[in-house]
Amino acid sequence: MQYTNQQIADLVRDDCVHKSVYTDPDLFQLEMERIYGHAWxxxxxxxxxxxxxxxxxxxxxxxxxxxxxxxxxxxxxxxxxxxxxxxxxxxxxxxxxxxxxxxxxxxxxxxxxxxxxxxxxxxxxxxxxxxxxxxxxxxxxxxxxxxxxxxxxxxxQAASGPTLTDFLGGVRSSIDNMCDRSPEGEVEVAGGIFKVLQPSNWKVFYENLHDTMHARVTHESSYSSAREQAKILGEMPLELHIMDGNGEPYTFWEKLALCAFDYGHGYMEGIFNPGAIETDPVSHAHFESLVAAYGREKALAILGENRHNTIIYGSGSPHTVFQQFRVIRPLTVNSTRVEIQVFKLKGAPDEVFKRGLMYANLINSPSSNVMPDDLEVYNRCQLGNETNGGDWVSQHRYAGTDKTIPGGMVSVNGTSELPMRNQFRAWKQYMLGQI
Ligand code: FES
Ligand SMILES: [Fe+2]
Known part of the structure; x- marks a missing residue:
């Protein structure tokens, strides 16, 4: 159907969105023009x-x-x-x-x-x-x-608009931190690129990146298996710890900060650090390489910046701690490809890169133990929203309580659906030609 601006505006409310934003091929085509035809x-x-x-x-x-x-x-x-x-x-x-x-x-x-x-x-x-x-x-x-x-x-694709620096705004610091984790201040794509086809609309992936309420439920099979395995081993190596993290109780997720910025971007406070500088040999060697390059104080500040997924809306999700960028390429209204790039931190010990590869293998690759859980629920959202069983998708959790911070907003609670509301605020602005 042809959409008027009023009809587009009516699809997004303060606490919910109309399901057609995920299912209508005509809206998908408009997104290609009004979001992908304009944004960086x-x-x-x-x-x-x-x-x-x-x-x-x-x-x-x-x-x-x-x-x-x-x-x-x-x-x-x-x-x-x-x-x-x-x-x-x-x-x-x-x-x-x-x-x-x-x-x-x-x-x-x-x-x-x-x-x-x-x-x-x-x-x-x-x-x-x-x-x-x-x-x-x-x-x-x-x-x-x-x-x-x-x-x-x-x-x-647009001749005018914000500069890239202004566009990235509050999430520029995530790219900075990933690069600063290299003693040379530079990173490079290495080790090939995983490609994962997702039978769902592209926006579902962005919403899930800061959806803390799903981890304990959707990933139960992988974190409970990790816990079983740890019992057998008598320890919890990093490979299992990464999967175990999803099983944290709601009280853990509630304490995390979710930051949201203009253009739909945002980042989430880190779930875990790969290892303590004093006790973990890989983290220690990494730290020493940064001390040699920048001095102790700056090295501590760089590794102390603990972030989980960052969202660059329309482009994908850098992960600073495990130095990767999941690039999100919309294909059709109900299919999306995610390309996982892993980065080498120039000048850092090889083990740091190997750890990044391990994380990508375990969490994001086609053979991951965790990603299939997400793919299943994304697809179920797609299929459920294609039925006549209801028209609206809820984003009510902590709606109306988001706090303003310089350059953006922060959630009052880590289980807030602020990131989704923020993404659709930007979506509406793009689709109405306001940004
Ligand atoms: S030279 Fe003829 S199509 Fe390119
Ligand atoms: Fe997940």
Whole structure:
């Protein structure tokens, strides 16, 4: 159906949303235009294109794009489309090195690494026509704006809007903390990327990232198995401790702070630290590497910043403590792909990276013990909302009690549904063209 602004506004109330935001393909298409067509969206990390000519093809919303490293080291982002007849320059979602230029596989038009037209065979045939290689129409189109924050490359399809720094606002500190955990202040994607297909709308994933009320219920099988195993072993190694955390009682989750910022972003206070600096050998070695680089006080402050999931709405979820970025790519109204990038902290001991890989394997990968629990309930939400059994999705928990803090809001209780309400506040603003 065609939506008027009033009809869109009516879908989001202060304490609930209409279920069609998850199920209507027409709304999904509007989201591609009004959210993904405007917001800064994470494309990839600069380390994915380290050498001149490297490219990484991915998606922003429903658009195929290419991130590439130019001869002057600039990172460019262009649409994956040849201006001749529209062929994709490189296969969708591929990566590699194109050399000094892109060459279309159809009629061999070539393009510089910034998308500018380079050459077309048999140039004589264009004499007397409007063909002009200098005109942008004959080059690959670049995205309107591209900016990088500490190596994390974002692009916006809108020519105007907030700067990337302003857009990230309160969650910039999560990217800072992940990078600061490297003694060199830099991170790089390493070890491949897990891809998990989710049979549910993309927004469900964002809501679940700070949904503390589900952990104890949905993950009962994995945390109870971890506890059984620990009993047998007579100890609780980190691998089991990570799964055990979901079984904390409600009183534990109630104490956590949930911070929410403009544009739907937010972060959640950490559930656990990987290990004590004094007693855990990996944490100790990591700490010492940071002390050598920054001094003791700063090293303590960096590792003391304990955050669980951060939400960059529309892009995905960095996790600073286990140095990963779960990138969320909407596919259709009821399917979403999550790509899990794990980062190496440059200059940190190898064991820290191995611990990050272990976390991704255990918690996020297709063979994870935990992720299938979530996938099941996401899909059940999708299927339940497709029935005629009711029209509204509740976000009532602690509604009306959220407290204002500089640059955002904080929950009065860690089980609050503030993050969901905040996401839909931004969703409505995007969909009405207000941000
Ligand atoms: S479609 Fe690319 S050169 Fe013809
Ligand atoms: Fe979960």
């Amino acid at each position: 969206i994470y494309v990839g990390h600069e380390s994915q294109v380290p050498k001149v000519g490297d490219f990484y093809a991915t998606r922003i919303g429903d658009q195929d794009v290419i991130m590439t490293r130019d001869a002057d080291q600039t990172v460019n982002v262009m649409y994956n489309r040849c201006p001749h007849k529209g062929a994709q320059l490189v296969p969708a979602e591929s990566e590699g090195n194109t050399g000094r230029f892109f060459r279309c596989p159809y009629h061999a038009w070539t393009f510089q690494l910034n998308g500018a037209h380079l050459a077309a065979p048999m140039r004589a045939g264009f004499e007397g026509t409007n063909f002009d290689p200098k005109k942008p129409n004959f080059g690959m189109r670049r995205l309107a704006r591209v900016e990088s924050y500490r190596g994390f490359v974002f692009a916006s």
